[in-house]
Amino acid sequence: MVENGRLLAATLASQANLHAIFGGVVPELASREHLRFIGPLFDELLAKSGLKAAALDSIAVARGPGLLGSLLTGMAFAKGLALALGIPLIGVNHLHAHLLACGLEHELAFPALGLIVSGGHTEIYRMESPVDFVRLGRTLDDAAGEVFDKVGHALGLAYPAGRAIDELAQAESSQTEKFPRPYLGNDNLDFSFSGLKTAAVNRAGVLGLHGQSGHMLAMFCRALNEAVADTLAIKAERALAANPDLKTLYLAGGVAANSMVREKLAAFMARRGGKMLVPTKALCSDNAAMIAYAGWLLAKAGYGHDLTLEAIPRGRKIPDDYIQLQKQS
Ligand code: KG4
Ligand code: ZN
Secondary structure, three states: OEEOOEOOOOOOOOHHHHHHHHOOOHHHHHHHHHHHHHHHHHHHOOOHHHHOOOHOEEEEEEEEEEHHHHHHHHHHHHHHHHHHHHOOEEEEEEEHHHHHHHHOOOOEEEEEEEEOOOOOEEEEEOOOOOOEEEEEEOOOOOOOOHHHHHHHHHHHHOOOHHHHHHHHOOOOOOOOOOOOOOOOOOOOOOOHHHHHHHHHHHHHHHHOOOOOHHHHHHHHHHHHHHHHHHHHHHHHHHHHHHOOOEEEEEEOOHHHHHHHHHHHHHHHEEEEEOOOEOEEEEEEHOHHHHHHHHHHHOOOOEEEEEOOOOOOOOOOOOOOOEEEOOOOO
């Protein structure tokens, strides 16, 4: 819940433990969990904020990209609220919301470079304003988070494994393993992480690291951290070389919590005389606060939707189908 661009209250439910049993997100279970939690979370939010639903003056909802069943659950709830309360509905691009989340803690500056790195997406944007995003590059196959999660599976770590791999890597200073920095021999800003994923999964098998602990495992994790961080940093540098007017980099998504990704990008931006901004860890992973904030920015600029708003699954382009709202003060 956001008021004047500031967070009033937030609630969050995680399904990670459920999906961990299967080693990855099971879409049908994800939608059912959304359905189970969405009502109680909304009640908890109102209780925390001390407000009644009637105090809300607009409702923002993640319209995609994402898993369709989960998006539809949120969409139905948001449309119900919009209809019952007679307030505007604002459909928010989930990836844009990740990149704008920094604005809950810092003054946003535009234009800027946006790098979103999560379990499902790895994309680079030129951000002209909170509403106007130009995609410069994307992953052609797996996202960077998928590398951590699938390699983590091969190591016998619980899903999602990014954080555990990062912690093991941070405890290690030496390194003998070296993984490829994939898909750099080209002049585009796209990524391809499936080869690195396969190489690291295979190597984990050869080294017999499944269920192991100790020095070998930590060195392996450090090498993986470095390969992912280097690849992201190199493409971000190229994006900035092609867009020299950009002085700010917004880093977002679950993998933005990675220590080495943060370190390399922050150092690079500092060398250029610019800065990297990344949300606090709680705002890096999927959360409703960032959706509310992005919705607030859109509403402020007069953008919204009506009840025909559609959920857009992963892989389909999100249309620019805003309608003009009355500007909010
Ligand atoms: O943005 P997010 O919470 O969910 C979506 O994928 O939309 O990102 C989750 C991803 C998972 O792949 C998880 O392993 C990864 O973020 N992750 C990390 C770290 N913390 C979470 N990856 C590397 N290092 C971390 N510290
Ligand atoms: Zn996300």
